Amino acid sequence: MPHLIDTAPTDWAYLSEGGATIVFTYTGAPNPVFDGTVLRLRKGPLELDGDSRLHDRVLSSRTKVFASDEDLAAYYGLSPPPPPRPHSPEDPTVEFQRECIARLIPPAHLPNLAYLDATGPTTHVWLETLAAQCEPHRPPERRRTDGIEIAEPTSVLATDLVGGEGIAVEIKPKWGFLPSPMYLSDHTRAVKTRTCRFCMHAHLKATKGETVPRGYCPLDLYSGDESRVKQALSGLWDAWVESDGIVNSFRVFVRGKKIRPAEKSTIVGIANDLADPKEALISALLPVLMTTPVLRTLAHLQRTLDPLDIEGLAALHAQADAPLGPEPTLxxxxxxxxxxxxxxxxxxxxxxxxLAYLLSATFKDCSVIVRVPDGTATIIDLDAKSVERVRKWHELDWEIACAYALVPEGERKMCVDVVGQ
Ligand SMILES: [Zn+2]
Known part of the structure; x- marks a missing residue:
């Protein structure tokens, strides 16, 4: 297994990040192992980092007044220092994709993944260096909340899907179906069977002041109908421009570099000869999305793995009067x-x-990278979800549906699901 320290931190350029991972592109000297790859590192919350650093500082200056680390921590209002955990150099990302995901999605539409060894005494310094180096390139809102996980790193080497001479667009399509009315409560049925989960959630986020893609409905993107797919792409583009590139549902990479909406003119001339950047990009993406099986496959998996809706799952849980169980093993x-x-x-x-719901959540939360003019579509970020989140998803679902129920009926969005019509 190749090791992180076979390269220098300066060989990796910050590319982008999501909620759980941060991604770097290999820009070092030609190397058959690393050429054409990205490095995907797990992130950790900043509070914990800050806490543990504070712990270290406080504990190193301890006095005899405190009987134990726990007493000292309590005095300073800190949670007790975590017990040392056994080093876990790997999480099951690679095996999960190989053993599960690749049986559900044709491997041609998945990136190659491999572990990179991140053990050993010098890894810590290597990661600290990379973390310091990338900090100025990260979005401010991310910098405030998290950073590279240094104590228990997970490093995965993946195919670089955004590099090269063309354009790559990362789309987070989200939920592609309306729930079956069968397991919904009387309170939510009328709302949840007409407006899709994404559009209802966007409404809730908008009421909280967040910028959301208002013109985008995932059911349009998944519809297989050319004019609706075009409408979906237009909505994503508009949100990208209006938010100055902040929305996480649409990212544009030109010749390997993520661009901001102000740089949109660089799109022109790469995939076709249209002069307007929006028209040029949508015209290039459209034929790929109309022919690739990835959207159809994703929507089918999401729907068939979530036949009960979270409400039906919660009812089944209550009826069984048993715990949801531990985290599923591979x-x-x-x-x-x-x-x-x-x-x-x-x-x-x-x-x-x-398990079906967790896997459905994986497919609801992944992204698709579409390359033009190459014409490929690849699904990324297919990580296993934690069983601990099921209860939170249920609460969030209730909050979303109740907030949307307050919208006067005539103003509610009607989202059209092609299946079930
Ligand atoms: Zn919708």
């Missing part, structure tokens, strides 16, 4: 995928539906 996921592919399980099997 073996459990593998067995689940076999059961799913062979036609599912009994409707009352709580654990089956927990």
């Amino acid at each position: 073996d459990e996921y593998t067995a689940f995928v076999s059961a799913y592919l062979s036609g599912g399980a009994s409707p009352a099997d709580l654990r089956y539906h927990v």
